[in-house]
Amino acid sequence: MSTTNIVTRQLERISERAVLVLLENMIWPILAVISLLILVTVPRVFTNAATLELMLFAAVPLGLIVLAESICLLSGHFDLSVGAIAGFSAVFTAMVLAEWNLVSNPVLGVLIVLAVGCTIGATNGIMIAKLGMNPFLQTLAFFIIFGGGKLALTTQPISGLPDGYVAPGDSALVAIGILLASFACMVALFRYTAFGQAVYAVGSDEDAARAVGIRTDRTIIAVYTLSGFFCAIAGWMLTGYTGLVSPDIADDMVFPAFAAAIVGGISLLGGRGKLLGALGGVLLLSLIETALNVSGVDPTLIEVVNGIVLLIAILLYNTKESVRERVLSAGVRR
Amino acid sequence: MNSETTDIADDAPASGKTEPKIAVDDVRKVFGRIVALEDVNLTVRENEIFAVVGDNGAGKSTLMNVLCGIHGPTTGSLRLDGRPVAFESPDEARARGIETVYQDLALMDDLDVATNIFMGNFPERRIGPVSLIDWEETYRRAERIIETHLERTIDPRAEVAFHSGGERQLVAIARALAFDPDVVILDEPTSALSVDATELVQDTVRTLQRNGKTIVIVSHSLDEIFGLADRVGVLYQGRMAAIMDADDVSKAELSSLMVSGERP
Numbered sequence: 326m327s328t329t330n331i332v333t334r335q336l337e338r339i340s341e342r343a344v345l346v347l348l349e350n351m352i353w354p355i356l357a358v359i360s361l362l363i364l365v366t367v368p369r370v371f372t373n374a375a376t377l378e379l380m381l382f383a384a385v386p387l388g389l390i391v392l393a394e395s396i397c398l399l400s401g402h403f404d405l406s407v408g409a410i411a412g413f414s415a416v417f418t419a420m421v422l423a424e425w426n427l428v429s430n431p432v433l434g435v436l437i438v439l440a441v442g443c444t445i446g447a448t449n450g451i452m453i454a455k456l457g458m459n460p461f462l463q464t465l466a467f468f469i470i471f472g473g474g475k476l477a478l479t480t481q482p483i484s485g486l487p488d489g490y491v492a493p494g495d496s497a498l499v500a501i502g503i504l505l506a507s508f509a510c511m512v513a514l515f516r517y518t519a520f521g522q523a524v525y526a527v528g529s530d531e532d533a534a535r536a537v538g539i540r541t542d543r544t545i546i547a548v549y550t551l552s553g554f555f556c557a558i559a560g561w562m563l564t565g566y567t568g569l570v571s572p573d574i575a576d577d578m579v580f581p582a583f584a585a586a587i588v589g590g591i592s593l594l595g596g597r598g599k600l601l602g603a604l605g606g607v608l609l610l611s612l613i614e615t616a617l618n619v620s621g622v623d624p625t626l627i628e629v630v631n632g633i634v635l636l637i638a639i640l641l642y643n644t645k646e647s648v649r650e651r652v653l654s655a656g657v658r659r
Numbered sequence: 660m661n662s663e664t665t666d667i668a669d670d671a672p673a674s675g676k677t678e679p680k681i682a683v684d685d686v687r688k689v690f691g692r693i694v695a696l697e698d699v700n701l702t703v704r705e706n707e708i709f710a711v712v713g714d715n716g717a718g719k720s721t722l723m724n725v726l727c728g729i730h731g732p733t734t735g736s737l738r739l740d741g742r743p744v745a746f747e748s749p750d751e752a753r754a755r756g757i758e759t760v761y762q763d764l765a766l767m768d769d770l771d772v773a774t775n776i777f778m779g780n781f782p783e784r785r786i787g788p789v790s791l792i793d794w795e796e797t798y799r800r801a802e803r804i805i806e807t808h809l810e811r812t813i814d815p816r817a818e819v820a821f822h823s824g825g826e827r828q829l830v831a832i833a834r835a836l837a838f839d840p841d842v843v844i845l846d847e848p849t850s851a852l853s854v855d856a857t858e859l860v861q862d863t864v865r866t867l868q869r870n871g872k873t874i875v876i877v878s879h880s881l882d883e884i885f886g887l888a889d890r891v892g893v894l895y896q897g898r899m900a901a902i903m904d905a906d907d908v909s910k911a912e913l914s915s916l917m918v919s920g921e922r923p
Contacts, residue, residue, distance in 0.1 A: 338817075341821075342821070345821075517792050519779070519781055525767070525770060526774075533763075536765035595769075596768075596770065653820050
């Protein structure tokens, strides 16, 4: 092969890889364009610091659920029960603290909410990894069981929760701090630890991961437990945000969570994507919702817009996958 | 066993001063009522390329699995450098310097080359009580393995999905080399590869030999082993029908041994 050919081939490979990197990080240019559009059409979103702070504060519970969903997606699995886990953890803990009066210590309350979330998540993982349940059916079953379980526990909003339990979720600064710290910890865990890389490996090819010595069953159980943990934090933050626990808490959060994760570049098939991108997806959804609220759009229409965003996310995902496939095929053919 | 076709003398170590690298002594492997291997004996010399060939169902995969620790023999034994060994798992075989590259390669396409090479074995650095993956060292070592041991250039930061079949095979071999093995077992290393890719892999196998590795190739393809293997063992219905120098055997003879267990 001549020097010119080698240089040409190297340049082609570099440009193809640049396209792949761009595809994987598509969320940031999208976020920039949407931000610019909103800055022009609804400048108050950015010029009013209180609006911006409220936007980030309101995004905390969804952000944590997106993180929970993204962790599952990276492992090649998914979780339809994220909202139900968040809601049930919050309702059960509120019952313990304010209705059954079993515990009054707020720290114990936090431990209980986390334990409930982790237990449900771990059960999801065990059913999938050990008993071979299909993730869709397993998490659909838990979505129904724990969604219904909330209503079985109470049909009335629960108030009178200990101040210490509610306070962190009631403070914008603390809540946003918890969201950012959660993402930072998980970004580091997934990038710099053998466990994080094992999750990517399982998501990319579970059989290959097993063949190279990864305990795939343990990894999957850990993934769902971690997911349950962040769902529980989401439930706790929602409790603080609203100041009480209503029976419909965290309902309808699963699909926005999928939308944010997918538009953030997390692959539906697992093994690819960055958690920071998912955070970008959360910001995008929150920004759009805030812009619609500030513009005075009918709140019922916001749900429609959420659905449209999900549709656009899926279209983008499909386009991204087919472009990626073409780039890879071209590279392999050479 | 056809004793006439089994060349026991040729199976002995090349010189009196060293033990064979691997010796398989009277190995029998039974799965339920199925006898997969019967009285299999063979030795693999240090730094040779030894090919195990046979038709489908001849016992090649079972023999490979015994050598790499996936299955223990029902009866019989293994020796490594003259000492008896019994592997209960591939990890134990790995600890004794035997690495296997499986036919399906077990690569994670979405991950980059270096991550595939070091999955489960990452270079780490300690920060206080925590061990974190040292990515700089990971990429540096991956590059060194590919360039030094395989004498090739593959970008360790590129996704595996980005590579051709031959390059993917090299990545799988590089992963085996990350554990610095003495023996590399290759399962059907060129099956389903193009002519160019086959040549690339065969060159790499020769490079491994030049770099001091002992290589066992398990294959059903005669094209794969001619011009590559130093010696060939032919399995037929679970028995070792013959062991020969590759230079002393024709394709017709090998074909006949593979399909009937006898020379033409």
